[in-house]
Amino acid sequence: MVPYNGGFIPVVVRNYTREDFAAMVALQAECFPPPFPEELWWNEEQLENHVSLFPKGAICVEHNGRLIGSLTALRVNVNPNEPEHTWEDVTDGGYIRTHIPGGDTLYIVDICISPEFRKAGLGKWMMQAIYQLAVKLDVERVLGGGRMPGYGKVAGTMSPEQYVDAVIQGILKDPVITFLLRCGRMPVTLIENYLEDEESHNHALLMEWKNPFKRGN
Template sequence: MKDRNIIYRSEIYVYDQDRPLPAVVRNYTEEDFDDLIQIQSECFPPPFPSELWWNKEQLKNHVTLFPEGALCIEVNGELAGSLTGLITDFDPEHPNHTWEEVTDNGYIRNHNPNGNTLYIVDISVRPKYRKLGLGKIMMQSMYHVVIQKGLDRLLGGGRMPGYHKKADEMSASEYLQAVVKGELKDPVITFLLRCGRMPIGVVENYLEDEESCGYAALMEWKNPFK
């Protein structure tokens, strides 16, 4: 397949209960930066440190180095969420890594156009829009990018924010299996399962994340055409 930059735009309807609302999934651009930072502030309010929200240098790199991996969704003309990815070369035999390492701390200067894996850097949805299924819609849109670019998979580390409540009773791997079996629910892992992502293991020291006790579940979606 001939490689080219995707200018992604998909017009759809999302449902607020029984009420359809017009929505658009598209690539985000420099004109969206202020809104994207505002979304981060709503998704990660204090005491989350504001210096860890997106900054304009990071966002500039996203739209410059890999614009195909910079997606956002509008609902009724308002920016409601974003999903950011980069391409990396992933070796399933050596899965351990940290978020900082694989995403260049969100700056994606290590984006590798010749890699085999689209790696999810971040997904954010404004709290007031979180019952509309926007995260799943954006994730499915990123699957289109995986297919168009002929990559092997989409991959990312999923936080396990419910794990700290069970850490005294089970290992992180056992917690993940309990969520997969439906014995437990986890707000992030359950969401990723609903998006079609499959767990391939647990990595430790992925993020400084007390709720997940530093663990993350590696969650994969394989390109069905490969």
């Protein structure tokens, strides 16, 4: 049960499958309207790779038969000393052919929640599911680039670095970065030209959750 409109509604967190492909595309269109590029919405080939190459990382939230949120991840190896990369390179443009079955890192490819349900805490549910998967798989970390959609509104008066500092300090709130901070993700580095994203001016904040239960740590 999650909070919604002053009450609570039942939801199911599960792995998405081939039967969910049409609903997944519709959810992307709902979550990322223009000016977000339509070509970055999922296509059937990408979704087929998600459920065949790493089905455990294909997570969704369902309410009364309707998909209202999704999170996609893959496994990769990460060099902490060379953190900068692009979304395109690490995720193979969303096709995740870069997936490494024994990779030391769970990398978040995408997370989206229906605007109608963004006050219901679904993102935290899915993030907790990915943290649990990280513990089960015994990886080093969960990693991903957080969009900065609020930056576009202040880009004329603040640098990306100043904006990130203000969000981290709680002076400003960003729809994505603030959410990830509340989920326990920690800033690693600011990346330029991470993803074609007009609202973020193509920037992203790389953010990490280190697995405290990693065996051998």
